[in-house]
Amino acid sequence: MRIALLSDIHSNFQALQACLRHAKKQGVDRFAVLGDLVGYGGDPVAVVERVEKMQQDGAIVLMGNHDEAVIGNEKTLNESARQSAVWTRQQLSPEAMNYLRALPLSAQLGNLLMVHASAYQPEKFHYLIDADDVMACIKAAEISMPTMRLVAVGHVHEQRLWHYSGRQTTAAAYRPIAGAMIDLLPTRRWVATIGSVGQPRDGNPAASYAIVDLAQSRICFFRVPYDHAAAAEKIRQAGLPDWNAQRLSLGK
Amino acid sequence: MTSNSTQLQTGTVIDGFTLGDCVASGGAGYLYDCTHAELESKLVMKVPRLGHNQPLAGLISFETECAIQPRLDSPHAPHVFGVGRLDEQPYLVMEKIEGQTLEDLIAQRGTGEPMPLEDLIEIGAAIARALHALHRSQVIHLDVKPGNLMLKADGNIVLLDFGFAHHAACPDLFYEAQLKGVGTPAYISPEQILGARHDARSDQFALGVTLFEMATGQLPYGAMEAASEMQQRLWRAPIPPRSIRADLPAWFQEVILRCLEVDPEQRFPNCGQVAWLFEQPHKIELTKRRQRIEPAGFWVQARRWWRSRNQPLKLKRVTNNNPLDEAPIVLVALDPESDDDALLESLRTATRRAMMSSPESRLSCLSIIESSKAQETDDDNEADRQHHGLIALQHWASTLHVNERQLSLHVFEDSDPAQKILDFAAHNQVDLIVLGASRAGGRIERVRSTMTRVVGRAKCSVIVVRPHVDY
Numbered sequence: 001m002r003i004a005l006l007s008d009i010h011s012n013f014q015a016l017q018a019c020l021r022h023a024k025k026q027g028v029d030r031f032a033v034l035g036d037l038v039g040y041g042g043d044p045v046a047v048v049e050r051v052e053k054m055q056q057d058g059a060i061v062l063m064g065n066h067d068e069a070v071i072g073n074e075k076t077l078n079e080s081a082r083q084s085a086v087w088t089r090q091q092l093s094p095e096a097m098n099y100l101r102a103l104p105l106s107a108q109l110g111n112l113l114m115v116h117a118s119a120y121q122p123e124k125f126h127y128l129i130d131a132d133d134v135m136a137c138i139k140a141a142e143i144s145m146p147t148m149r150l151v152a153v154g155h156v157h158e159q160r161l162w163h164y165s166g167r168q169t170t171a172a173a174y175r176p177i178a179g180a181m182i183d184l185l186p187t188r189r190w191v192a193t194i195g196s197v198g199q200p201r202d203g204n205p206a207a208s209y210a211i212v213d214l215a216q217s218r219i220c221f222f223r224v225p226y227d228h229a230a231a232a233e234k235i236r237q238a239g240l241p242d243w244n245a246q247r248l249s250l251g252k
Numbered sequence: 253m254t255s256n257s258t259q260l261q262t263g264t265v266i267d268g269f270t271l272g273d274c275v276a277s278g279g280a281g282y283l284y285d286c287t288h289a290e291l292e293s294k295l296v297m298k299v300p301r302l303g304h305n306q307p308l309a310g311l312i313s314f315e316t317e318c319a320i321q322p323r324l325d326s327p328h329a330p331h332v333f334g335v336g337r338l339d340e341q342p343y344l345v346m347e348k349i350e351g352q353t354l355e356d357l358i359a360q361r362g363t364g365e366p367m368p369l370e371d372l373i374e375i376g377a378a379i380a381r382a383l384h385a386l387h388r389s390q391v392i393h394l395d396v397k398p399g400n401l402m403l404k405a406d407g408n409i410v411l412l413d414f415g416f417a418h419h420a421a422c423p424d425l426f427y428e429a430q431l432k433g434v435g436t437p438a439y440i441s442p443e444q445i446l447g448a449r450h451d452a453r454s455d456q457f458a459l460g461v462t463l464f465e466m467a468t469g470q471l472p473y474g475a476m477e478a479a480s481e482m483q484q485r486l487w488r489a490p491i492p493p494r495s496i497r498a499d500l501p502a503w504f505q506e507v508i509l510r511c512l513e514v515d516p517e518q519r520f521p522n523c524g525q526v527a528w529l530f531e532q533p534h535k536i537e538l539t540k541r542r543q544r545i546e547p548a549g550f551w552v553q554a555r556r557w558w559r560s561r562n563q564p565l566k567l568k569r570v571t572n573n574n575p576l577d578e579a580p581i582v583l584v585a586l587d588p589e590s591d592d593d594a595l596l597e598s599l600r601t602a603t604r605r606a607m608m609s610s611p612e613s614r615l616s617c618l619s620i621i622e623s624s625k626a627q628e629t630d631d632d633n634e635a636d637r638q639h640h641g642l643i644a645l646q647h648w649a650s651t652l653h654v655n656e657r658q659l660s661l662h663v664f665e666d667s668d669p670a671q672k673i674l675d676f677a678a679h680n681q682v683d684l685i686v687l688g689a690s691r692a693g694g695r696i697e698r699v700r701s702t703m704t705r706v707v708g709r710a711k712c713s714v715i716v717v718r719p720h721v722d723y
Contacts, residue, residue, distance in 0.1 A: 161423060163423060163425075163428070165308075165311065165312075165315075165425075167304070167308050167311060168308065168429060172425075172428030172429060172430075173428065174423035174424070174428060177420070177421050180421030180422070181421075182421075182422060182423065183318075183319050183422075185315050185318065185319060185338055186337060186338050186339040187311065187315055187338045187339060188315075
């Protein structure tokens with residue numbers, strides 16, 4: 001089974017559409033959205049509608065910290081994210097708010113574990129930045145799912161493939177090359193940070209996502225160009241902080 | 253995971269593969285002959301010794317082999333037929349390569365009897381071609397040594413053992429585990445000692461050590477084992493091979509010593525260039541390296557040591573600026589005696605442009621006279637035709653402003669020009685072919701078929717050139 005993993009769409013409808021079109025061309029059996037449907041961007045209504053439709057068609061959808069902020073407490077976010085959370089709340093219908101409220105924090109499929117930020121205390125949304133963060137995630141995932149081969153997460157907005165061999169003291173990171181198929185060797189535990197669909201932050205404005213092949217135990221990371229000028233225009237029209245718009249063309 | 257510390261019985265069946273005799277065993281594991289009911293090829297199965305009482309590097313090495321080798325589809329690497337599940341029954345089944353390793357070849361000769369120069373050139377070029385082909389498929393071997401180089405009866409080289417290899421599109425498990433100096437101490441490059449695993453020119457260094465050993469029966473740095481001895485490779489000048497073997501040509505020493513430069517930037521840009529030079533040794537730019545006949549003295553070595561302390565080796569990340577692309581081998585095919593002036597001028601412009609990318613590019617000019625057409629000229633014999641062809645080619649090339657050293661000229665008479673161009677390009681691992689388009693009128697059919705066949709079948713890019721026209 002081939003699953004397209006998308007995360008951190010952040011109300012960027014143009015980027016979401018581009019990734020879905022790309023994934024369909026690659027041939028996938030299923031979609032999974034690993035949280036942060038909203039926040040930052042100017043198109044929350046269209047994005048939530050589209051993702052809800054995907055879920056009706058079999059997609060797995062998880063909750064991210066920005067989704068949580070919109071339905072509840074936005075105080076943990078930084079100023080520009082907080083502003084857009086408050087604005088997003090005003091845009092969404094009660095039905096859409098209820099939809100976000102019902103999203104789960106994690107899901108399992110075969111030997112794949114999916115969560116928005118980290119398998120360690122999923123509700124606290126820890127960032128996977130260094131090897132210690134990743135080891136905490138792996139240890140927690142091993143307890144909840146002993147057969148786990150791969151943990152897929154979003155949240156950090158950069159694509160990395162971490163791997164850990166029980167023989168070594170800690171995990172190591174690999175910066176994947178877009179379009180290259182990588183074998184997930186069974187001798188290791190793997191953690192993929194799949195990057196952000198709607199707000200890449202590695203200097204490359206192209207949207208990020210990944211496809212996992214569960215039968216073959218392989219993962220492939222992708223970068224997809226999209227109309228970021230149109231997405232930026234939506235943000236400006238909404239009167240959201242201008243930096244939210246500017247950063248899309250810079251990939252920052 | 254099974255630890256596989258014991259040898260398996262002949263006749264054991266694993267996933268349809270029936271084991272034959274154990275043909276080799278060592279610290280890393282066992283190698284068995286094996287067969288499969290549905291496969292005709294001769295096979296070998298490698299079963300590693302893994303498990304917690306075995307060294308970590310052994311596990312990473314086998315993981316690396318299983319990740320990289322099945323991706324290769326190359327005449328220079330054994331084809332893989334089966335990979336066992338690493339967590340259940342780890343094994344790798346691959347084609348059995350018939351031939352002789354260069355290690356055996358060197359051992360057979362013994363130190364008293366050096367390898368003849370013709371053999372050195374032929375085998376040296378074959379290794380360089382195999383490495384260049386591997387590098388072009390994004391793989392760096394990183395353990396090139398005579399024991400891992402199999403010479404087949406047809407003269408081609410196959411590389412064995414990809415346990416230390418690097419693939420540009422795969423995680424590098426050794427690099428990420430921060431293991432330094434992975435490789436065989438006597439052959440390892442200075443940058444590998446520092447932990448760099450992304451530079452294809454590391455294999456060129458090991459090629460230099462291998463050529464040295466084939467030519468002299470000795471190792472340029474000895475069989476170093478201790479880490480402190482390996483650090484010397486960051487500054488110590490190798491013994492000039494001519495101080496051991498006086499009959500070695502100066503150009504051959506030049507090639508070896510340039511491969512053995514400490515700084516990868518000072519080596520040849522890629523192994524394709526080494527192979528190209530073996531075909532035309534007179535084009536090798538001879539530097540001071542060729543003259544050395546005495547090992548470097550104390551003061552020279554002391555100066556090199558001092559310099560290495562003050563200016564440590566800077567390692568460029570070469571993953572994204574591939575030296576393979578920066579120093580291309582270009583082939584231009586033309587017929588200076590029959591092509592019209594406008595086309596010849598356009599070919600010259602296109603060739604000049606293609607050569608502009610790097611002062612290290614190489615250009616082979618091919619003039620192919622079709623055998624049947626050759627009879628139409630006034631010259632009565634082939635030697636005369638060749639001579640006149642070469643003069644015409646030289647004249648055409650003289651206004652290219654390409655350094656003599658970068659240039660080689662060839663005149664062939666052949667009944668099938670397209671095939672000749674394709675064969676030449678394949679043998680010399682050409683990166684770009686420039687040739688003239690078919691002309692309107694005249695022998696249009698024949699010319700067109702040459703052009704379309706080259707465009708259709710070449711393995712590299714082809715630029716088709718037309719004379720300027722007014723629209």
